[in-house]
Amino acid sequence: MLSLILKILRDKVGELYNSINRKMQPLPFGDDQDYILDSDTVTVSDFWKDFKKYSQSPALIGVFYVFLLLNIIINLFIIIMSISNLSNHCLRNHLLSLVMALFWLFVPPIIWMYSTRYVFWNYHLYKYGSLILLALNDLIIIQKFIMSSFYPSLIHFLSIIPVGEYIGKDMIMQLGVFLFAGLPPLIPIYIGCKLYGTFSSDLVLDEIDRFKLDQYIDFRKSKEFAYDFKAVRYLSTGSQFVVKELDRFLHMYCDGTTGTAKTSSVLTVAIADDLDQKVYNEDYQKKACYKALKEGKLRICAPFNGTDFSINYFEPILLENPNADKQIEKENASRRELYRHLKFDSQSAGITVVAPNAAWADQCYHMAKNRKLKIHRIDPILKDRKHKEGFTGFNPFKIDPALTGKELATTITAQASNFATVVQSIYDQSGVSDPYFSSLNETVTVSIAELLMLTYHLVHPGQVPKASDVQNLINDCSRCRPYLDALIKHYSVHSVRDSGNDRTEQVAEVVDVGQWQQVYTTINNDLLGENKANMYDRCNGLRNLINNFLNDPLVRDVFEAEETVDIDKALEYGEIIILNYALERGDSVATGFGLFFLLSYETAVLRRPGSENDRIKNFIYIDELPVLLHPKLQSFFTLFRQYRVAVICAIQTLDQVKKIQLDSIMLGNCAHQIIFGRVSTTEMDIFSKMAGETLEHVTQETVTETAITAELPAYSYSRRSTPTLSERFSGTVFRYLGFQEVIFFSVNNSSPIYPFRGKVNFLPKPREKSAPRLKIEWEPFMPGPLHPSVFEKRFSVAHISSNGYFSSGKPGNYFLAGNKKSIPEPQVQTDLTTETTEAVSDAEDQTPVEPTHIITPTEHTDGIFFGE
Incomplete structure (x- = not known):
């Protein structure tokens, strides 16, 4: 064992030496060699920054263990010297030695537990090695204490032994050394054997291996702003189990048959928690933004109303620093960090609710409304013969006019494919499947939808296509002609026409519309060509499907509404969407409507810009997911995590999916x-297997006896305990859980934990309401007159003149490099009632400071720049 440890240490030291040696080698520059050194070249400072960020704390823990090893060596030396000299001079329990003993007795276990937070100290060699070092240290400290306590009794015992002819002083000294060296270690040895017997079992070793301190203590820096899931309590103690925000992006589902209260006990409670956290974070952002506006550290880059507050409407004001002044650099870094903290640490997350009926959708809407939050309410069901308060439409064919090139083409293709998928899904519900007609329906639907999204704004300037326009073109293909002409005119790469005036004589080969050639070919040759009558007959089934879906007047109102939700912006700005896909309107209509939204939502999520760390988090709640079942929904559970979207859904049984x-x-x-x-x-079998096995001791008791009238009556009793693996939760336990009792499978910091029995509860009525909301008048800070910061006494305002140069003489792009951003469009919800748009004023006076200076910038960038 010792040789193995020495070999491992030798290998580790060798690896460390080689690594340091490679990094310290100078580059072999010479006359015939040339190297490129730029910002992409690794430097020593890069290694040092990486070390400070990721390895500094583990390294400090390693230094502590080095001192612990030195302490063990010193204590061993003291023990050996005390035994050899039969003296307690170094073992005296004075105050300093007691303090040091207590320190080395209790601090190392705390350091060991803290070290489990780091990857390096969770490798088995270092985790178990450091634990052995701790145990050895504690046993040696116990040995010292026993020796110091035993020494007076030993001296008294030796002093009463008479010295005579056969017993000399040397013999008494040798006896003392023998007793002093042999008796005190018995207790530490006994404790060590017991510890070894306990910790050598597979069960204890597994628990040590799984132990990580951050699973028991929350070390998150921004936990104040975290959207944790807290709907489940331990059935045994009633204490709350918290699913941390980051773990929520590993997705969640509730499995319970009808009447188990899974929606009202889990989804509703979780939504209320998320709404409360969103309110807290938004009010925190408002306070911080208001303070920063008065101090001149932030500015409003686009106007908005009170209910449409978003951190995206703000940006930091940066100071011009042509002379690379360190104080100005520090101030600019501070402002960027402030904005980053507000936008990403205290996020106002987006919440999307997909409900099968009006009851739950209305409850969620009123919870959000009571908290004075902006809501997109997509609900086709009427109330008092009118659309409900906050009604918003949903038009998946509305394309962002800012999109161009490949991004535009990808969006158009995805939306057209989604519409075809919805139609095919309705077709599949009939139970009839024909590959030819399925393919035909998809081709025609995709081609017409793409044609409309490409050319509708050209034929009808200022307007956007709707689902009914696709329906009209499929019902009467001759209406495609003006859109086809617009496609040829605006998207042609090369076009050659026949001399005749009849455009129907034109063939596909003489028209080249680039990547949209398939659209032109399908519509011109198949729907408008010589075979159009046969094609019309073959599309009868397609027309019936689309007409049955879109002829529902209430669903049609959603697709035709003037004000529609922009899912891309809702994801980026963390907005609330509540959709009722209205099962009461019929299976085909509800499936088509709900699935169309989910597929559009999926498309928007998968094209979110940025990286995982700079996307606004969103949570989507889906009740009765199997109603909207489709293979494309697999990406909700496989890909959404990296796009910062967490899925929480409810099903009745796994057999549905x-x-x-x-x-x-x-x-x-x-x-x-x-x-x-x-x-x-x-599911009884599936879940019992998922719960795994646990080690239990099965006790067998045996009693053997003979009749008392026997010649030799006998009675014997035996008891045997056998460790046995048994199911943690049997299928019977899952089947017969009480009302609102659950078994929860979960993770903690991405590590799975053992399932436990839990309890969920209904949302208390008072929690449907909100705490008082902060109200701030933003009008004095709106774009127009902008105000300099408190630095105006030291720094003058740098304007961009008409020739594109700052007053400092630097060109505009000198300071704007990497800072250009498009102006976010403000969101105004005009359908909200007075009750919804009112906000409760904060107790403090929020009157803004009057501006003292006016800046008129000509570009919206990441900041206004000041110069000396």
């Missing part, structure tokens, strides 16, 4: 599974 193999995906990709009672027989 088996036909598209979504059951295995949900079991594997949903780290959080809340299982209610009354599960099916299939």
